Amino acid sequence: MKFRPICLTLLFTLSPAVAAGQTLAEKLGYLADAKLLIIHADDVAETHAVNAATFQALESGAVNSASIMVPCPWFPEAADYAKSHPEADFGLHLTLTSERVYYRWGPVAGPTKVPSLVDSNGYFHHDWEQHPAIDPHDVETELRAQIERALAMGVRPTHFDSHQYRLIENGKEIFQVFVRLGHEYKVPVFVARDWLAEHPYLEAGLGPQDLILDHTVTISPDVPPEKWGDFYRDALKNLQPGITELVIHVGLDDDELRAATRERATWGSTWRQRDLDFFTSKEFRALLEQQHVRLITWREMAKAAAPR
Amino acid sequence: MKFRPICLTLLFTLSPAVAAGQTLAEKLGYLADAKLLIIHADDVAETHAVNAATFQALESGAVNSASIMVPCPWFPEAADYAKSHPEADFGLHLTLTSERVYYRWGPVAGPTKVPSLVDSNGYFHHDWEQHPAIDPHDVETELRAQIERALAMGVRPTHFDSHQYRLIENGKEIFQVFVRLGHEYKVPVFVARDWLAEHPYLEAGLGPQDLILDHTVTISPDVPPEKWGDFYRDALKNLQPGITELVIHVGLDDDELRAATRERATWGSTWRQRDLDFFTSKEFRALLEQQHVRLITWREMAKAAAPR
Numbered sequence: 329m330k331f332r333p334i335c336l337t338l339l340f341t342l343s344p345a346v347a348a349g350q351t352l353a354e355k356l357g358y359l360a361d362a363k364l365l366i367i368h369a370d371d372v373a374e375t376h377a378v379n380a381a382t383f384q385a386l387e388s389g390a391v392n393s394a395s396i397m398v399p400c401p402w403f404p405e406a407a408d409y410a411k412s413h414p415e416a417d418f419g420l421h422l423t424l425t426s427e428r429v430y431y432r433w434g435p436v437a438g439p440t441k442v443p444s445l446v447d448s449n450g451y452f453h454h455d456w457e458q459h460p461a462i463d464p465h466d467v468e469t470e471l472r473a474q475i476e477r478a479l480a481m482g483v484r485p486t487h488f489d490s491h492q493y494r495l496i497e498n499g500k501e502i503f504q505v506f507v508r509l510g511h512e513y514k515v516p517v518f519v520a521r522d523w524l525a526e527h528p529y530l531e532a533g534l535g536p537q538d539l540i541l542d543h544t545v546t547i548s549p550d551v552p553p554e555k556w557g558d559f560y561r562d563a564l565k566n567l568q569p570g571i572t573e574l575v576i577h578v579g580l581d582d583d584e585l586r587a588a589t590r591e592r593a594t595w596g597s598t599w600r601q602r603d604l605d606f607f608t609s610k611e612f613r614a615l616l617e618q619q620h621v622r623l624i625t626w627r628e629m630a631k632a633a634a635p636r
Numbered sequence: 637m638k639f640r641p642i643c644l645t646l647l648f649t650l651s652p653a654v655a656a657g658q659t660l661a662e663k664l665g666y667l668a669d670a671k672l673l674i675i676h677a678d679d680v681a682e683t684h685a686v687n688a689a690t691f692q693a694l695e696s697g698a699v700n701s702a703s704i705m706v707p708c709p710w711f712p713e714a715a716d717y718a719k720s721h722p723e724a725d726f727g728l729h730l731t732l733t734s735e736r737v738y739y740r741w742g743p744v745a746g747p748t749k750v751p752s753l754v755d756s757n758g759y760f761h762h763d764w765e766q767h768p769a770i771d772p773h774d775v776e777t778e779l780r781a782q783i784e785r786a787l788a789m790g791v792r793p794t795h796f797d798s799h800q801y802r803l804i805e806n807g808k809e810i811f812q813v814f815v816r817l818g819h820e821y822k823v824p825v826f827v828a829r830d831w832l833a834e835h836p837y838l839e840a841g842l843g844p845q846d847l848i849l850d851h852t853v854t855i856s857p858d859v860p861p862e863k864w865g866d867f868y869r870d871a872l873k874n875l876q877p878g879i880t881e882l883v884i885h886v887g888l889d890d891d892e893l894r895a896a897t898r899e900r901a902t903w904g905s906t907w908r909q910r911d912l913d914f915f916t917s918k919e920f921r922a923l924l925e926q927q928h929v930r931l932i933t934w935r936e937m938a939k940a941a942a943p944r
Contacts, residue, residue, distance in 0.1 A: 438746015584892035
């Protein structure tokens with residue numbers, strides 16, 4: 329199986345010049361008005377249906393980056409794939425919640441090591457709204473366990489991101505754990521400039537060596553299924569200069585994923601099949617070309633940003 | 637959804653007489669030459685495909701008993717089903733191994749609480765052959781965690797049995813943990829008289845109040861697929877007097893189960909589909925009637941054996 333990246337030429341335009349006041353795109357050697365895009369599939373390892381769809385999407389060039397949930401039962405399949413496709417751009421989708429009802433997972437560290445992260449049955453909480461007392465020490469213990477398992481099983485992550493944005497949206501201390509682990513493991517963490525106004529601790533917690541993406545785009549539950557294509561067409565036509573991560577959720581609408589997500593439609597099996605269908609369509613590929621979008625991966629960004 | 641048990645009349649023949657030297661069937665009120673059968677589906681909760689097949693088999697009367705793997709990710713679906721079908725005969729399939737490659741699970745207690753049970757990535761060992769130092773204290777810690785999670789999530793087990801017979805075949809101390817938990821929770825444990833000669837500690841570890849089934853029958857990997865029906869036809873035609881548990885492994889040969897079991901065919905997706913197909917066939921039902929087999933469940937056995 330071979331990857332067919334849509335754009336392999338971007339690194340030839342890189343310049344070593346790095347100066348104050350430059351955008352991230354300029355720091356990476358692009359013109360200030362370049363539209364750079366990561367097409368990123370979340371939630372790898374959550375189910376087999378998500379793995380199968382993501383591997384298909386990577387191999388067809390529909391997505392060029394993805395991130396893996398280490399606590400989930402299909403992590404061994406994802407790790408095996410990542411090991412046998414070392415060119416693929418896999419990050420870790422650091423996970424502290426188990427948001428479904430009929431299919432669940434818990435912490436890699438074990439429930440007694442991270443008591444604030446688990447419910448009375450030892451699973452990660454469904455959500456954190458009724459559980460404000462998340463202990464940042466537990467967050468660090470669990471994230472280290474996830475990273476160490478991934479490394480031990482052969483995954484070499486190109487980035488870290490956060491399942492359900494838990495590490496972004498829950499205060500300075502939890503965000504600092506995320507950043508600290510990124511620095512320690514020398515792996516960039518996903519933060520977008522779009523988020524800085526709402527959460528000032530994000531910018532305060534980052535240093536000059538950290539990559540801050542310019543924008544992120546993701547479809548929301550208020551888009552009806554019949555408007556799915558319109559949303560993505562508009563997003564691509566209105567793409568802003570700079571680096572954007574388009575966060576999508578691919579999967580197969582099969583028995584497993586239908587059963588695993590049946591209590592609600594959001595990010596469920598038909599949602600994920602719609603994403604897969606749109607991003608593997610000829611229309612999407614044509615749109616990318618029409619809009620003069622350059623694709624970029626986390627691996628390419630880190631390489632371009634590395635001191636020379 | 638209603639269950640359609642093949643035989644509901646067996647309890648009318650029960651006698652309260654219990655005397656030394658009687659067989660278990662006689663103690664339960666049956667004639668000594670009665671052929672009593674539990675048709676038991678193992679591995680509920682392992683995958684959704686196993687859950688779906690087991691629920692179908694229970695509802696069609698193809699099986700009349702099953703047991704659930706608490707550490708597996710589909711346990712919440714199984715627990716929800718068991719809670720909403722309180723008449724169904726569900727035991728706990730106590731689990732200390734994670735024998736697949738691409739899809740794995742670990743201890744409910746967490747890896748640091750039961751270090752002898754887990755590999756370096758925190759999953760249960762694939763097998764125990766290279767890991768002789770299983771600590772019986774770890775076994776007890778983990779089994780308690782499984783039982784407590786099941787009770788907390790609404791499962792009321794009619795029996796305990798042992799995934800891959802680990803609690804049966806690995807020495808006196810580990811077997812005694814199994815028996816002790818059965819006594820403590822007042823739940824019968826699955827032991828068959830067939831096994832006593834090979835493992836003398838089994839009989840020594842049991843008391844007069846424990847139920848010892850007479851026989852167990854299960855198909856083995858050396859039966860080729862084309863001989864599947866022959867094996868079960870012969871087994872039913874040669875059924876011995878007494879209580880037999882026929883241990884089967886149902887599942888759907890779908891994408892999920894194919895992927896989860898793809899590294900080897902034993903107890904894999906086509907094996908499980910063959911079991912489901914045979915036991916839901918008209919031929920099987922006709923055979924049961926021809927052979928004058930009476931079906932019995934763990935719940936019925938425990939009720940019949942209870943002091944009056």
